[in-house]
Amino acid sequence: MIDLTELTIKDAARLLRLGSVSAADLVTAHVERIERLDRHVKAFLRFTPELWERQAEEADRKLRAGDAGPLTGIPMAVKDVLCVRGVETTAGSQILRGFKPPYTGTAVSRLFEAGALMLGVTNCDEFALGSSTENSGYFPTHNPWDVDRVPGGSSGGSAAAVAAGEAIFALGTDTGGSIRQPAALCGVVGMKPTYGRVSRYGLIAFASSLDQIGPFTRSVDDAALVLSVMAGNDPLDATSSERSGGEVLNNYGAGVKGMRLGVPREYYDVQGIEPGVKAAIDQAIKVLRDQGAEIVDVSLPHTDYGLAAYYIIAPAECSSNLARFDGVRYGMSEVDAPNITEAYMRTRRKGFGAEVRRRVMLGTYALSSGYYDAYYLKAQKVRTLIKRDFDQAFERCDAVISATSPTVAFPLGAKTQDPLSMYLCDVLTLGGNLAGLPGISVPCGMSEGLPVGLQVLGPQWGENLVLRVARAYEQASGVKAEVASFA
Amino acid sequence: MPDGWDVVIGMEVHVQPRTRTKMFCGCAVAPLNAAPNSYVCEICLGLPGTLPVINKAAVEACLKSALALSCEIPRHTKFDRKNYMYPDLPKGYQISQYDLPMSVNGHLELNGRKIRIRRVHLEEDTGKLVHAGDKLHKAWESFVDLNRAGVPLMEIVTEPDLRSADEARDYAMELRTLLRMIGVSEADMEKGQLRAEANVSVNREGSSELGVKTELKNINSFRALHRAILYEVDRQTKLIESGGAVEQETRGWSEAEQRTFSQRSKEFAEDYRYFPEPDLPPLEIDPDWVEDLRRTLPELPGARRTRLTSQHGLSAAQVAVIGGDRDLADLYEGAVAQGAPTQPTANWIVNEVAPTGKLLAPQHLAELMQMMGRDAISRDQAREVMPIQRPWPTTEAGRSRRCRH
Numbered sequence: 001m002i003d004l005t006e007l008t009i010k011d012a013a014r015l016l017r018l019g020s021v022s023a024a025d026l027v028t029a030h031v032e033r034i035e036r037l038d039r040h041v042k043a044f045l046r047f048t049p050e051l052w053e054r055q056a057e058e059a060d061r062k063l064r065a066g067d068a069g070p071l072t073g074i075p076m077a078v079k080d081v082l083c084v085r086g087v088e089t090t091a092g093s094q095i096l097r098g099f100k101p102p103y104t105g106t107a108v109s110r111l112f113e114a115g116a117l118m119l120g121v122t123n124c125d126e127f128a129l130g131s132s133t134e135n136s137g138y139f140p141t142h143n144p145w146d147v148d149r150v151p152g153g154s155s156g157g158s159a160a161a162v163a164a165g166e167a168i169f170a171l172g173t174d175t176g177g178s179i180r181q182p183a184a185l186c187g188v189v190g191m192k193p194t195y196g197r198v199s200r201y202g203l204i205a206f207a208s209s210l211d212q213i214g215p216f217t218r219s220v221d222d223a224a225l226v227l228s229v230m231a232g233n234d235p236l237d238a239t240s241s242e243r244s245g246g247e248v249l250n251n252y253g254a255g256v257k258g259m260r261l262g263v264p265r266e267y268y269d270v271q272g273i274e275p276g277v278k279a280a281i282d283q284a285i286k287v288l289r290d291q292g293a294e295i296v297d298v299s300l301p302h303t304d305y306g307l308a309a310y311y312i313i314a315p316a317e318c319s320s321n322l323a324r325f326d327g328v329r330y331g332m333s334e335v336d337a338p339n340i341t342e343a344y345m346r347t348r349r350k351g352f353g354a355e356v357r358r359r360v361m362l363g364t365y366a367l368s369s370g371y372y373d374a375y376y377l378k379a380q381k382v383r384t385l386i387k388r389d390f391d392q393a394f395e396r397c398d399a400v401i402s403a404t405s406p407t408v409a410f411p412l413g414a415k416t417q418d419p420l421s422m423y424l425c426d427v428l429t430l431g432g433n434l435a436g437l438p439g440i441s442v443p444c445g446m447s448e449g450l451p452v453g454l455q456v457l458g459p460q461w462g463e464n465l466v467l468r469v470a471r472a473y474e475q476a477s478g479v480k481a482e483v484a485s486f487a
Numbered sequence: 488m489p490d491g492w493d494v495v496i497g498m499e500v501h502v503q504p505r506t507r508t509k510m511f512c513g514c515a516v517a518p519l520n521a522a523p524n525s526y527v528c529e530i531c532l533g534l535p536g537t538l539p540v541i542n543k544a545a546v547e548a549c550l551k552s553a554l555a556l557s558c559e560i561p562r563h564t565k566f567d568r569k570n571y572m573y574p575d576l577p578k579g580y581q582i583s584q585y586d587l588p589m590s591v592n593g594h595l596e597l598n599g600r601k602i603r604i605r606r607v608h609l610e611e612d613t614g615k616l617v618h619a620g621d622k623l624h625k626a627w628e629s630f631v632d633l634n635r636a637g638v639p640l641m642e643i644v645t646e647p648d649l650r651s652a653d654e655a656r657d658y659a660m661e662l663r664t665l666l667r668m669i670g671v672s673e674a675d676m677e678k679g680q681l682r683a684e685a686n687v688s689v690n691r692e693g694s695s696e697l698g699v700k701t702e703l704k705n706i707n708s709f710r711a712l713h714r715a716i717l718y719e720v721d722r723q724t725k726l727i728e729s730g731g732a733v734e735q736e737t738r739g740w741s742e743a744e745q746r747t748f749s750q751r752s753k754e755f756a757e758d759y760r761y762f763p764e765p766d767l768p769p770l771e772i773d774p775d776w777v778e779d780l781r782r783t784l785p786e787l788p789g790a791r792r793t794r795l796t797s798q799h800g801l802s803a804a805q806v807a808v809i810g811g812d813r814d815l816a817d818l819y820e821g822a823v824a825q826g827a828p829t830q831p832t833a834n835w836i837v838n839e840v841a842p843t844g845k846l847l848a849p850q851h852l853a854e855l856m857q858m859m860g861r862d863a864i865s866r867d868q869a870r871e872v873m874p875i876q877r878p879w880p881t882t883e884a885g886r887s888r889r890c891r892h
Contacts, residue, residue: 083536091535103529105536204535208765238540238767317765320570323579324533328631344572367570367760376762 004029005165006483009074009222012168016063016073023059023073023117026168027052030075030119034166042141043151043161045080047120048087055117062115070225072115077122077167079158082108082213083202084118091204092124092154094137095351096331105202106237107171107213107230114229119167122157126353127322128178128206130154131425134416135355142412143186144484145450149409152182152425155216159186162216165483169226170216175206176310177404177429179214180441184404184453187443188481189470190216191223194461195436196241197248198227199234207317208239210310210433218481220442220471224249227463241461248463256472257292259465261285262397266303267428273406276447281403284444284454287477288401288469298393298400302385303431309386310430311423312366312379319363325351358419387435394459399469402428404441404453428455438463442470443481489689489724495697496649496716497686500662502641503612503679504548504671510611510639511539511582519678523617523632531637533577538766541566545609545639548671549589550772550780552641553607555669555787558593560777565769566609570760574631575614583610583642585761589772595645595665596789597658598807603646612638641672647686647697652716656709659683661788661811668813669784676708683712688733689723698723698733703747705739715740719747791816799823805833808841815841821849827856839870847873 004026007015015021038044052075059073078084081091083101090096104112112118125135133141133156141156143149144164151160155172159182162170172179174192183190191214198213205211215226231245263285268278289295327333327347334346352360366375393400405425415422432439437457444454454473458466474480508515512530530537553560567585588608594601614636619628643662649655663674663681674681683706688698703719706712718740723733738747763769786794792810795801801809809815815836822832835856840846855872858864864872 081536083534089535096535099535101529101534101536103534103537201538202536205766236540237538239538239765316762320568320580320760320762323570323572324535324577326572326574326579328574329532329577330534340574364760367762369758369760372760372762 003165005033007168008219009071009168009217009225010219012074013070013072017068019063023056023063026073026075027056027117027119030166033164034119037164038166040142040147041144041160041164041166042139043122043157043164043166044077044120045090045092045123045138045157046088048084048118051084051087051118055112059115059117069113069115071111071229073117074115074168075117075119076111077119077158077161077170078108079155079170079172080121080124081128081173081204081206082171083204084108087118087121089121089204090137091128092126092136092138093351093353093356094332095325095347099331101202103202106199106234108202110230111171111226122155122161122170124157125154126356127204127318128154128173128175128211129318129355129359131177131181131422132410132412132415133157133182134412135353137353140412143409145187146409149411149450150185152185152405152409154178154182155190156182158216159183159188159190162186162188162218162481163484168218169222171213172216173203173206173211173213174429174433175210175314176426176433179216180404180429180439180453180455181425183216183441184455185409185451187451187484188216188218189220189223189440189442190214191227191440191466192432192438193227193231193248193463194241194438195433196239197243197245197438197461197463198230199237199240201234201236205317205321207314208321209317210314212433218483220440220467220474223440224252224467224471243461247461248467250464252464252467252471254468255291256288256469258294259399259469260294260296260397261288261469262296262298262393262400264298264300264303264393264400264402266300267400267402270403270406270427272424273403274408274447277403277406277408277452280445280447280452281454284473284477285401288473291472291476293469293472296397298396300386300389300393300431302382302389303427305382306386306431306434307423307427309379309382310426310434311362312375313383313434315359315363316366316376317363319360319367322352322356322360327351355419383434386431390431390435390437390457390459399456399458399462399465401469402455402457404428404455408447408450408452432457436460438466440466440470442474443479444473444477445479489720491692492689492720492724493692493694494651494720495647495688495690495700496651496655497647498645498649498655498658499684499686500643500659501682502552502643502666502672502674503681504545504552504639504641505673506542506544506548506639508542508544509637510542510545510609511637514637516638517634521634523630524634526634527636531577532633533579533636539582539764541767541770542639546589546770547780548639549607549609549641550777551669551671551784552643552666553590553593554777554781555665555784556590556593556595556604556607556643558590558604558607560590560772561587562772562774563587563769564589564772566764566767567761568764571757573613574629575616575633575636577614577633577636581611581613582764582767584608587769595658595661597654597661602648602658605644605646607641607643610640610642612636612640647688652713652720655685655716656713659712660709664788664811664813668788682706685712685716687716687719687723689720689727698727699735701733701735701747702737703740704737704750705741707742711740711742714745715747718745722747795819799829799833801829801833805837808837809833812841814846818846818849818852822852822856825850825853827853828860831860832856839873845873
């Protein structure tokens with residue numbers, strides 16, 4: 001008997017097309033598993049039966065009519081920062097409690113049109129600010145491989161849902177590593193596209209120049225498929241590229257023979273990297289070399305400054321993006337105050353958690369008159385240098401490979417008292433956001449019984465190269481994204 | 488202006504270009520009496536997850552205005568966020584332009600003098616607050632109407648080149664004439680399509696040191712602009728003469744009390760924390776596009792007045808009237824083209840047509856002028872004939888209130 005909650009999209013779609021199972025069967029299997037497990041994992045914030053019932057019915061009708069799309073009948077989970085019409089969407093924050101958007105964002109709309117079903121909304125760090133999902137305004141999510149550990153973040157709920165067999169795929173957003181890092185910590189595939197590849201329309205913004213939407217899946221093929229459906233120009237997002245979405249698939253099954261893969265020494269020897277993680281990466285490098293890739297040594301000399309620049313730029317944009325949460329039009333409202341300033345302060349003090357308030361203050365400071373040049377402008381210059389680092393590296397190689405996270409999943413509460421140690425979780429991923437590059441994390445073995453992720457970063461618009469390396473590794477290594485076996 | 492004092496005025500004028508839709512979304516621009524919050528969408532409401540997209544028609548209107556004001560159009564321009572929180576500002580920031588505006592360094596000719604234009608840039612309007620109760624500080628409840636939120640605005644900023652209340656008013660009226668003529672806006676002050684703010688300072692005559700300026704707001708008509716500046720100049724000179732000092736502040740004009748009052752002192756000036764709008768890529772303005780737009784501009788009032796003087800030999804007083812109104816200028820040139828004599832026709836328009844505001848067909852005026860020239864009819868008879876002649880269909884600008892100097 002096949003467990004319907006452990007399938008890849010590809011396998012589930014085949015069973016659906018063959019008529020072996022129906023979309024309704026798939027939904028039922030997932031709902032049952034969620035009922036059994038999610039009280040331990042806590043991946044979901046809320047469920048959307050009103051959507052999945054209608055969508056499953058329509059999917060089964062289309063399947064019977066032979067009119068199925070690539071995702072028809074496939075159950076997904078959606079991070080709580082992506083607006084879906086009529087579905088409470090709160091960005092993991094109390095300040096948006098009860099907010100139901102009157103519109104659906106572009107990426108989710110495209111997946112709906114391709115036939116995907118929505119099971120529910122997944123937990124995340126409040127406004128996607130965090131690396132462990134412990135900053136959620138509701139509750140922390142637990143790692144399915146060890147429920148005493150974090151799933152990573154900020155898209156921890158989506159990563160955990162896929163890892164726990166609670167959804168076949170899920171959507172996350174990545175601003176400094178928020179898809180790749182939880183994918184690594186939960187042992188699933190997670191992909192961040194090139195900035196501009198997927199429309200941000202409907203994504204509740206954290207840092208507009210860094211945010212991208214991407215998939216969590218159980219295989220590289222699945223990630224490629226979901227990405228290709230979401231990608232492509234959107235007239236509602238002026239930063240979305242004119243390039244066709246389909247090009248992400250170009251030749252991505254060709255294998256790595258003859259490709260040159262760079263190992264940035266600053267990433268390879270990053271401070272605090274765990275020996276078990278390093279060993280898994282060494283093994284992955286060997287697998288890729290055995291497949292015919294040439295491994296070259298490259299350098300990203302400004303890596304150390306990237307973290308500092310990121311923690312200026314992201315909070316600066318965040319402070320502005322979050323100004324609209326003022327209690328006047330929607331969400332939490334403490335307007336029964338003596339004056340409007342007091343009403344703002346009461347609403348925001350009550351509605352925002354500590355990390356959000358910290359970043360809003362940091363960002364406001366960095367943009368203030370007299371400090372702008374020293375902080376924001378300088379950070380933008382560093383950003384240019386980081387881009388140049390990557391440009392120079394890509395003159396010597398087709399893609400770069402490294403660990404996704406220096407560590408495996410850490411215990412809940414281990415870093416909550418020390419924001420700086422939490423910020424270091426992103427040290428290997430945020431360069432890709434600053435430079436706007438595509439990146440993926442694929443499972444590459446275990447360390448101390450916990451998953452390790454291999455990160456592949458490619459040049460701008462080089463999703464196909466990134467997928468190609470990741471797929472070659474996945475095929476050759478035999479390491480698959482498994483559903484955690486804790487239950 | 489008061490003896491012994493120099494007055495220095497700079498103007499910031501906001502003009503709503505005539506566009507079908509708002510600056511960054513597809514919402515129609517609301518008519519004047521639309522029900523509150525009936526011309527809004529998720530984008531101009533600033534709902535989470537929404538993004539702006541630039542309205543090309545607004546950019547075009549801004550570029551045309553800039554060209555008509557002889558501005559330079561830099562190749563690169565961008566939008567910035569101006570951050571401040573207020574209930575009429577749905578996103579908590581206004582999308583405006585900071586250090587790379589759409590255009591710079593222009594001028595507007597006013598009574599033979601060049602008033603320098605520092606910049607013309609584009610931004611979005613805010614919503615409107617309606618307070619229950621007669622005064623803001625006593626209001627027990629306030630309502631937000633976001634119909635206007637996101638409507639495009641051009642901000643036209645002069646250098647401090649204006650020297651009197653008369654000149655400031657004339658500048659604003661001339662600007663309106665120009666914008667109507669090039670068809671980018673009705674620029675009707677009563678409808679809020681043109682809003683003027685004046686920065687006013689005074690200094691002892693001949694002194695090279697500028698005085699401390701105050702910024703005048705809440706000005707709803709050309710008359711109010713004139714009076715507010717007269718009041719403010721008087722207030723400032725008296726204040727200094729009595730040993731006081733002008734404080735840098737924003738002052739509102741009270742129409743009811745006919746005086747300015749302090750709204751906000753510089754001490755509490757906001758830090759807007761401008762930074763480049765990350766949701767909008769920088770704009771590259773194609774010089775070919777600019778040239779195409781330049782070719783679409785009609786003859787501008789300045790050029791027309793020059794031509795009326797040099798080619799037709801009209802006096803400054805005649806040009807002030809005829810050159811200040813597109814319909815009168817068209818009537819004059821139309822009649823002359825059909826054989827009417829220049830000087831008598833100009834005089835007739837200044838003395839008989841302009842005061843009544845009733846236009847007639849150029850060919851009828853030409854016939855009338857020729858008949859008077861032959862002494863076939865007297866002036867009085869011509870005056871009687873004129874109103875019963877078929878009225879000439881006028882341009883849209885001509886139907887609304889006319890601009891006269």
